[in-house]
Amino acid sequence: MSGERPLRLGFIALNDAAVLIAAKEKGFFAAEGLDVELSRQVSWATVRDKMSVGALDGAHMLAPTALAISLGAAGAEATPLAAPLALNINGPAITVASRLMAVIGEGQTADGLARLVARRREEGASPITLAVVFPFSVHNYLLRDWLARAGIDPDRDVRLTIAPPSRMTELLVGGVVEGFCVTEPWDTAAVAAGAGQVVVRGSQFWPRTPDKVFTVTEAWANARPDELQALARAMLRAGAWADDPANRAALAMMLAQPDYVGAEAQVIEASLADMIFHAGGASAPQPIHAAWLLSQMARWSHIDPTIDIEAVARRVYRPDLYAIAAAALGMPEAPPLEVLEGFGSERPFRLATAQAYADEARSRRVSAG
Structure with a gap:
């Protein structure tokens, strides 16, 4: 299915690359007929650059970076990305x-x-x-x-x-x-x-806390839908495996390998306690998470404050692509999150009011400065 060369997926040495690493090491990619090469990158700037020029087919990526690249706000030409999968909650x-x-x-x-x-x-x-x-x-x-x-x-x-x-x-x-x-x-x-x-x-x-997502370019997603779904299925299976407490010691040993995270296995195992890779809908890319992050980016004047936050969030975060893969595996649906509580705003954060929140937060910052 992968074509003449392996699919090249980039990652950084962090626990939340676990889903990609476990999918490779446990054979979930291979079971989907995929030949995947995991490519450890030295920095997030390198991941950004290689994704923008097509040197990587997909990547473990900072969620705000995926949004910024799509907007042309991350030091590279605007390249619309699609995130069919969230890689972790907390961390x-x-x-x-x-x-x-x-x-x-x-x-x-x-x-x-x-x-x-x-x-x-x-x-x-x-x-x-x-x-x-x-x-x-x-x-x-x-x-x-x-x-x-x-x-x-x-x-x-x-x-x-x-x-x-x-x-x-x-x-x-x-x-x-x-x-x-x-x-x-x-x-x-x-x-x-x-x-x-x-x-x-x-x-x-x-x-x-929303953190990393798996991304491909929007053009890649449209051109290679079958491979994208195979990748998503493999990583969903890997996330479920990684979340199983019985597998945490094995996961820590896997991540500790020098070519992956390279920290001591006992340190990694202890540091996994707070992290969720799949359970409770953690794998689903929730547009409200993208909207929250975009609102913070606008708050600090890191993106054009006039962008349509909801539209960008829905374009980059693709729960529709996730749902197809989850259904194929018989996994339960992950209903869309309607509200974020406890994120520090005076009232619950909602997707429909993200723009107003961002405008208010930015105004308060400008007034205080």
Whole structure:
């Protein structure tokens, strides 16, 4: 089915590449008649570039990056993408250097960090440096929201820098950064190294945090629908396998291989506890998740605030493609999410009101600045 060469799928060394890796290692791709080559990439910018020029057939991708590429807002020419599958719920966390914990304290707020930011400003010291994995990432927007709720302006009061996920612990140990937001296992790896402490998990701050999606270009999806459905079926089976508690130790060993995530298996196994790959409809690409992320992108002026958020969310996130694959496997339907609760807005977030929320959030930020 795959043609003359293997299908080349890109991924980054993170736990939420598990669905692609398990589909390869457990033979789910092969069972669908697919010859798949998994290609580990060095950075999200590389994934963006290779997807845009067709060097990858599909990829494990940051959800905001998929949206930004589709809009031409990620440093590349606009390339409409389609996401027929969500790869995980939960996994991101904010980790701060252990040496700062005595100052900022424990808990789910950044109040202690806000006091430290103010003190450094008064003393004329350098601002706190925090790392995220890519400008268009759930990590950037999660960290920004966490900071902003404590009165910290992420564009003026701290220094935000970009670093590959697998280098976060190294940078924390070396004092290059004082905290970061990244998906597991690199938060748990920093804790295991004694370099950092997790101050808040995405699941505590944005319940059932949306993170990565599997993407292909819209043109590829239209030209090769049978292969796309075969990929989706294989990854749905892999997600169900990865979610089974009886398989978590084996999954950790699989991910620990140097060509995949390359962290210690025991660190990976511990870091999988909060992550969901399939259960409870986690595999379904929910347009409301895309709308929430687009609203954050508009809030921070990272995209044109006049875009039609609902239309973009529905074009990129494709629950219709997911539903075909799930039905073929006899898996239960995943009804569309109508509302997000507990994401920090004063009222529940709805797809139909996403535009208004984004406009209000951006207006408040502009007024405060």
